[in-house]
Amino acid sequence: xxxWRRLVHREQLDRDLDRELQYHVDRQVEDNLQAGxxxxxxxxxxxxQFGGLEQVKxxxxxxxxxxxxxxxxxxxLYACRLLVKxxxxxxxxxxxxxxxxGVNNTFFIxxxxxxxxxxPINDANRVLYVATRDAHERDAGVSYKDFRDxxxxxxxxxxxxxxxxxxxxxxxxxxxxxxxxxxxxxxxxFRLLHERPLLGRDFVPTDDAAGAPRVVLLSSALWxxxxxxxxxxxxxxxxxxxxxxxxxxxxxxxxxxxxxxxVWQPLALLPGLMNQSRDSRALGVVGRLRDGAGIAEASTxxxxxxxxxxxxxxxxxxxxxxxxxxxxxxYNARLTDPVWLAFMTAGLLVLLIACAxxxxxxxxxxxxxxxxxxxxxxxxATRVRVVxxxxxxxxxxxxLGGVAGLGVSLVGARLLSVALTGNAPYWLQFTMDARGFLxxxxxxxxxxxxxxxxxxxxxxxxxxxxxxxxxxxGSIGGLRARRWTSTFLAAEFALTTVLLAxxxxxxxxxxxxxxxxxxxxxxxxxxxxxxxxxxxxxTPEQRLAFYERVQQRLRGLxxxxxxxxxxxxxxxxxxxxxxxVEGQPVVSEAPPIVSTVTIDDRYFEALGLPLVQxxxxxxxxxxxxxxAVIVNQRFVAMYFPDQTPIxxxxxxxxxxxxxxxxxxxxxxxxxxxxQRAQGVDSDPVVYLSLQxxxxxxxxxxxxxxxxxxxxxxxxxxxxxxxxxxLPLDRVMSMGHVISESKLGGRVSQALITVIACIAICxxxxxxxxxTGHAVVQRTHEIGLRTALGAQSRQVMGxxxxxxxxxxxxxxxxxxxCTGAWQRLLGDPTQRYRLTDPVTxxxxxxxxxxxxxxxxxxxxxxxxQLDPVAALRHD
Amino acid sequence: xxxxxxxxxxxxxDMLILQVVALGPIHGYAxxxxxxxxxxxxxxxxxxxxxxxxxxxxxxxxxxxxxxESETGREARFYRLTPRGRAQLNTETANWTRLADAIALVxxxxxxxxx
Numbered sequence: 001x002x003x004w005r006r007l008v009h010r011e012q013l014d015r016d017l018d019r020e021l022q023y024h025v026d027r028q029v030e031d032n033l034q035a036g037x038x039x040x041x042x043x044x045x046x047x048x049q050f051g052g053l054e055q056v057k058x059x060x061x062x063x064x065x066x067x068x069x070x071x072x073x074x075x076x077l078y079a080c081r082l083l084v085k086x087x088x089x090x091x092x093x094x095x096x097x098x099x100x101x102g103v104n105n106t107f108f109i110x111x112x113x114x115x116x117x118x119x120p121i122n123d124a125n126r127v128l129y130v131a132t133r134d135a136h137e138r139d140a141g142v143s144y145k146d147f148r149d150x151x152x153x154x155x156x157x158x159x160x161x162x163x164x165x166x167x168x169x170x171x172x173x174x175x176x177x178x179x180x181x182x183x184x185x186x187x188x189x190f191r192l193l194h195e196r197p198l199l200g201r202d203f204v205p206t207d208d209a210a211g212a213p214r215v216v217l218l219s220s221a222l223w224x225x226x227x228x229x230x231x232x233x234x235x236x237x238x239x240x241x242x243x244x245x246x247x248x249x250x251x252x253x254x255x256x257x258x259x260x261x262x263v264w265q266p267l268a269l270l271p272g273l274m275n276q277s278r279d280s281r282a283l284g285v286v287g288r289l290r291d292g293a294g295i296a297e298a299s300t301x302x303x304x305x306x307x308x309x310x311x312x313x314x315x316x317x318x319x320x321x322x323x324x325x326x327x328x329x330x331y332n333a334r335l336t337d338p339v340w341l342a343f344m345t346a347g348l349l350v351l352l353i354a355c356a357x358x359x360x361x362x363x364x365x366x367x368x369x370x371x372x373x374x375x376x377x378x379x380x381a382t383r384v385r386v387v388x389x390x391x392x393x394x395x396x397x398x399x400l401g402g403v404a405g406l407g408v409s410l411v412g413a414r415l416l417s418v419a420l421t422g423n424a425p426y427w428l429q430f431t432m433d434a435r436g437f438l439x440x441x442x443x444x445x446x447x448x449x450x451x452x453x454x455x456x457x458x459x460x461x462x463x464x465x466x467x468x469x470x471x472x473x474g475s476i477g478g479l480r481a482r483r484w485t486s487t488f489l490a491a492e493f494a495l496t497t498v499l500l501a502x503x504x505x506x507x508x509x510x511x512x513x514x515x516x517x518x519x520x521x522x523x524x525x526x527x528x529x530x531x532x533x534x535x536x537x538x539t540p541e542q543r544l545a546f547y548e549r550v551q552q553r554l555r556g557l558x559x560x561x562x563x564x565x566x567x568x569x570x571x572x573x574x575x576x577x578x579x580x581v582e583g584q585p586v587v588s589e590a591p592p593i594v595s596t597v598t599i600d601d602r603y604f605e606a607l608g609l610p611l612v613q614x615x616x617x618x619x620x621x622x623x624x625x626x627x628a629v630i631v632n633q634r635f636v637a638m639y640f641p642d643q644t645p646i647x648x649x650x651x652x653x654x655x656x657x658x659x660x661x662x663x664x665x666x667x668x669x670x671x672x673x674x675q676r677a678q679g680v681d682s683d684p685v686v687y688l689s690l691q692x693x694x695x696x697x698x699x700x701x702x703x704x705x706x707x708x709x710x711x712x713x714x715x716x717x718x719x720x721x722x723x724x725x726l727p728l729d730r731v732m733s734m735g736h737v738i739s740e741s742k743l744g745g746r747v748s749q750a751l752i753t754v755i756a757c758i759a760i761c762x763x764x765x766x767x768x769x770x771t772g773h774a775v776v777q778r779t780h781e782i783g784l785r786t787a788l789g790a791q792s793r794q795v796m797g798x799x800x801x802x803x804x805x806x807x808x809x810x811x812x813x814x815x816x817c818t819g820a821w822q823r824l825l826g827d828p829t830q831r832y833r834l835t836d837p838v839t840x841x842x843x844x845x846x847x848x849x850x851x852x853x854x855x856x857x858x859x860x861x862x863x864q865l866d867p868v869a870a871l872r873h874d
Numbered sequence: 875x876x877x878x879x880x881x882x883x884x885x886x887x888d889m890l891i892l893q894v895v896a897l898g899p900i901h902g903y904a905x906x907x908x909x910x911x912x913x914x915x916x917x918x919x920x921x922x923x924x925x926x927x928x929x930x931x932x933x934x935x936x937x938x939x940x941x942x943e944s945e946t947g948r949e950a951r952f953y954r955l956t957p958r959g960r961a962q963l964n965t966e967t968a969n970w971t972r973l974a975d976a977i978a979l980v981x982x983x984x985x986x987x988x989x
Contacts, residue, residue: 006933016941017929020951024903024921027946051922059926064933 007066017060021053071385075392083396089365090397092765093358097401097451099758100354101443102408107347108439109413113428115335116435118328120254120427122194128298128324130160130285132306135319140281142322144273146309147283150322153305156298157287161189164270164283165259167531167697169727170226172239176716177727179531180222182240183261184270192288193257200234200249207248208266210274214245217264220253240265241533242725258284260426271534278316286327298324331425342825346502349495350755350762351443355451356488356495357766358397362455363488364773366390367481373459386460394452402444406432419747423740454484485770490810492763493847497814498821499756500843501834506749508839512831520570520673521608522735524704526711527569529729530719531697543694546722550700551600553718559706564606565690565698567598569734571741572699574675574685580658581639582649591658594635595675595683600690604670606701614646614668617689628689630668635684645669652686664688701734708733760850768854771803775862782862783870792863799859800852807851811844887927889970892955892963895937901950902928928953936962 006013025046032042050056061067083090118124130150132140142150147162154160168182187208196202197217207215216238218227227233236247240263256262267273267283276282289298306322333340366373376386413430420428432440458481530550537543547565554563568574574595580586601618604611617628629650636645645666653661664686672682690698704711712731719728732740775782782795815835822834832839894900894908906924931937936959944950955963 003933016951019949020902021925023901023944023948023950024906024925026948027903028921049921056922056925059922060929063926063929 003065006064007069010066010070013064014061017057021056025050025053071388072392075389076396078389079393079396082393086365089361090400092769093361093397094400094404096354096357096361096762096765097398097447098404098408099762100351101401101405101440101447102412103755103758104347104351104443105405105409105436105440106412106416107343108443109409109430109432109436110416111335111340111344112433112436112439113430114333115340116332117429117433118332118427119257121257121327124328125326126289127193127327128157128287128289128295129327129330130287130302130322130324131330132281133321133323141283142285143278143281143316144276144283145278146281146317146322147285149309150285150302150305153308154287154298154301156290156293156301158290159188159192160285160287161192162186162267162283162285163189163258164267164273165261166270166534167729168241168263168265169531169533169725170222170238170240170263171242171725171727172237172244175226177239177725178226179529179727179729180262181256181260182263182265183258184265184267184273185258186267189264189286190251192286194288195251195255195257197249198252199231200247202249203264203266208268210268212266212268214240214243214269215248215266216240216245217249217251218247219251219256219262222262223250239725241535243535254426256426271538278313287324295324295326331427338825338827342502342821345821345825346499346752346755349499350759351447352450353492353495353759353762354401355447356492357451357762358401358447359451359455360485360488360766360770362390362394362452363458363481363485364769366455366459367777369459383460387456390456390459391448391452394448394456398444398448398452401447402440406440416747416751419743419750423743458484482774486806486809489763489766489770489806490813492766493807493810493851494813494817496756496759496763497811497843497847498817498834499752499759500846501814501818501839502821503749503753503756504839504842505830505832505834505836506752508832508836509830510745510749520734520738522733522738525606525734526700526702526704526708526715526731527734527737528700528702528712528715528731529697530700530726531729532726534696536725537696540694543696544691547600547690547694547698549722550719551602553722554700554702554715557702557711557714557718559711559714560702560704562602562606562703564602564701565600566603566701567695567698568675569699569701569737570607570673570675571738572675574683577652577686578654578658579639579684579686580651580661582651582663584639586658592639594652595685596652596688597675597685598688598690598693598695603687603701606703607673608703609671609673611668611670613644614666616668617691627662627664627692628667629664630670630687631666632670632672632682632685632687634672634682635686636669638684650686652688760847763847764850764854767803767806767851768858770806771799771855772858772861774802775799775858778862779865779870782865783867786865786867787871795863795865796859799862800855803851803855807848811847814843815840885966887923888931889963889966891924891927891931892936892959892966895953895955896960896963899942899952899954901944901952903950905953931959935959 028046028049029039029042032045033039037045047053121127130142132142132146134140142162144162147160151160163183163185165181165183167179169177170180171177185203187203187205190196190202198220200217203215203217206212218233223229223233227236230236233247233250237244238247239245245265251264287298289295302322302324306317306320309322310317310320335341373386376389381389410432417424417430532543532546537546551563551565554560557563574597576593577596578591579594580591599617601616604616611630612633614630616630631645631650639645640648646668648666649663650666651658651661651663670687673685674682675685676683700715702711702715712728715731716728719726782798785798786792786795818834818840826834890909891905894905894912900908902925905928906921928937928939932939932953935956937953938956939951939953941949942952944952
């Protein structure tokens with residue numbers, strides 16, 4: 001009979017045991033009688049020989065090895081009954097835990113998606129991402145020529161695949177052209193990723209050759225939205241970047257590698273690919289390890305190949321290292337980043353606060369249950385057994401809290417996904433998976449010990465006689481219990497202090513950032529993007545000519561007062577480049593980095609921000625436009641403090657080759673317009689003329705007098721008359737651009753605010769409960785004091801004093817913790833720190849006032865106690 | 875698990891029981907009687923430790939028990955060896971013999987050393 005059946009058929013086994021032993025006893029008695037004993041003596045002898053029949057039975061039951069399970073079941077059943085009976089306690093404890101576990105699990109869901117799960121690639125840890133590092137350890141891709149040599153020179157890979165991404169315009173068949181994320185991939189790419197098209201065929205090497213017929217693969221999403229999941233899509237001819245291409249397949253739902261692509265074309269179709277020089281390192285490269293080959297082997301090969309290339313082409317490849325890393329290392333955020341550490345810590349803090357809260361509830365309950373525990377002891381329960389029984393209650397509370405917390409976290413994760421829709425990489429999914437459930441289970445189990453162990457051990461620790469004596473709640477419910485409670489409460493407030501400080505610092509830094517930026521009037525400012533495919537606008541001259549025509553058309557548009565083009569919108573990021581200022585010492589190792597934005601003549605006019613000093617590109621005479629730049633005030637403050645910047649010259653370029661760049665003359669100074677959405681200080685920005693290097697994509701800015709809705713159709717029409725195959729993309733108001741750029745910051749600030757609110761609520765509820773409980777416990781004492789003449793104010797002081805002491809300890813510990821948080825996880829680039837005295841004063845103010853509010857009611861109740869009734873209270 | 879309440883070294887009771895049961899299906903009372911008989915009353919095991927030991931052996935899969943009519947006509951719980959039980963008995967007997975031999979050897983050589 002196996003263990004499980006022994007567990008289930010307990011009654012049957014017990015009956016058998018009784019019968020078996022009875023048989024033995026009867027036979028022994030018979031034998032004794034036959035040996036001539038009296039009936040009495042015969043029986044007594046048997047009893048002596050057995051040494052206690054019940055004990056023997058107990059030993060036999062022990063031999064089954066199922067006792068602990070039965071006891072556990074009994075404990076759990078008892079715990080359930082008790083929790084149902086004490087609904088109030090159960091509700092509060094489960095709610096607190098649900099919040100703690102819920103917040104923690106939401107954060108884990110996010111961390112799991114961002115840092116752990118990685119790309120949805122089959123057997124992803126066998127896929128390496130291959131990249132290069134230059135002598136300055138800067139990250140770059142692989143050039144086409146190097147890629148071909150690597151393909152030939154490595155054995156550790158099943159194969160290597162290269163890709164490049166660029167937005168594409170999908171058009172044709174009379175419907176409006178549409179911009180889509182697109183990738184040029186070498187023929188092996190999908191095979192190496194273990195991906196097969198859902199419909200049609202994969203690329204083959206003959207597709208990926210110069211002069212091959214143009215073919216294209218579509219994502220499921222594009223197939224659905226643009227072609228209505230047309231089953232006759234295969235073989236259809238569509239326009240990609242204005243060139244006729246044949247659709248040969250559709251990829252599966254959710255496959256968007258690389259970079260969320262919707263359209264894939266063979267790498268050979270990338271314009272200019274074959275002529276790219278060896279140092280044009282722009283391709284991404286992935287490879288799948290051959291069976292039996294490891295990362296170390298592949299790395300050695302890549303290193304050797306890099307050495308070989310450096311010997312063959314020293315001009316371009318000297319000092320270039322080639323490295324391979326598991327593909328998910330490339331795309332996963334690093335868990336050790338301060339941002340994620342802070343994130344995890346915050347989640348853990350809320351969980352700990354919730355646990356401390358529940359622990360206090362349990363402690364208070366334990367002090368009311370002394371009599372029950374004492375009776376158990378006196379009936380022979382061991383300490384382990386009592387602790388176990390109390391832990392069983394905690395386990396059920398934790399289980400309920402865990403289930404409710406899972407619900408909370410699913411809602412939280414859903415809200416986050418909605419908030420971040422369209423702003424997160426395609427593979428991020430805030431969902432539970434096996435790892436998520438494992439983590440949740442681990443959290444639930446550990447909470448049992450965090451909040452349950454101390455109260456249980458405490459409850460099991462006093463002598464029986466003492467227990468039975470101090471039966472009533474009016475007696476000294478245990479000085480130790482009070483110490484525990486105070487410690488937990490202080491810990492709660494300490495953790496709350498840290499979280500509140502983080503929130504307040506966040507708001508203050510946000511305010512500080514707002515204060516430094518120039519207000520752009522976003523009303524009546526429409527923005528949109530146009531990008532020119534390299535297939536049809538390969539030369540700068542063609543692009544410039546197109547932009548000039550666009551400018552003319554836009555200015556002629558009714559209701560438009562001013563129109564401009566730029567490579568980046570305000571708050572929309574910028575290109576970072578190395579800077580050298582003429583006449584200032586050169587730091588060739590780490591030159592200063594500035595942001596650059598390429599704009600046309602009317603940019604500042606359209607934004608409604610006149611220059612502070614100097615002239616715009618249009619107004620300047622004497623300097624060739626391509627050698628003129630405008631800088632912002634922040635730039636002037638950083639590089640020309642107390643000097644006039646007009647006429648000074650700067651060079652821009654890559655860190656390595658600033659020397660080769662030509663000198664640019666500063667002709668004007670503009671107000672500081674933010675390019676980065678995050679951070680306190682705006683970047684120094686250098687504005688270049690659009691004519692210097694006409695970009696492949698520009699943003700249009702239109703200051704208009706008409707209403708928001710009527711302009712985009714007009715704009716589209718104008719663009720179509722210029723080039724029917726160009727889509728107008730991301731059409732939105734400037735206000736929308738600004739709010740979207742701040743989304744990430746807003747979401748994280750909202751998150752920490754929510755959890756800080758949860759934290760303070762939990763702490764305050766905890767303080768209220770503990771103080772209220774203390775008043776009940778001290779009823780007798782308070783009655784005595786009142787009877788002896790204590791004023792109600794003195795009584796209130798008595799109650800408040802204890803609360804304040806706990807609060808004081810908590811605040812002090814919390815301040816110490818904020819220091820640690822700032823050191824370990826703080827962002828040093830922010831203006832205000834967590835340890836900033838004003839921040840801490842605000843935190844203390846909030847905590848103390850809220851806590852006092854929580855204590856008022858218990859204190860008043862104490863003050864209004866009727867001394868006669870209180871003295872009779874037992 | 876409580877120790878067998880007898881003067882026997884630990885594990886010996888189990889071996890004795892296996893040895894007795896090896897002779898054929900037998901109930902608890904008879905096992906106790908047999909052990910007393912074969913050891914010439916030298917080994918008086920308390921019934922208190924016999925039954926827990928039987929149940930332990932049964933739960934470990936060394937013995938199997940079923941209700942059968944006994945010699946008195948009443949139903950009794952009869953134990954018999956399982957194949958695993960037989961194997962266990964063989965190893966334990968072998969171990970025991972080896973140990974006894976070794977002890978005997980040590981005692982002999984100790985006697986010799988005294989001279």
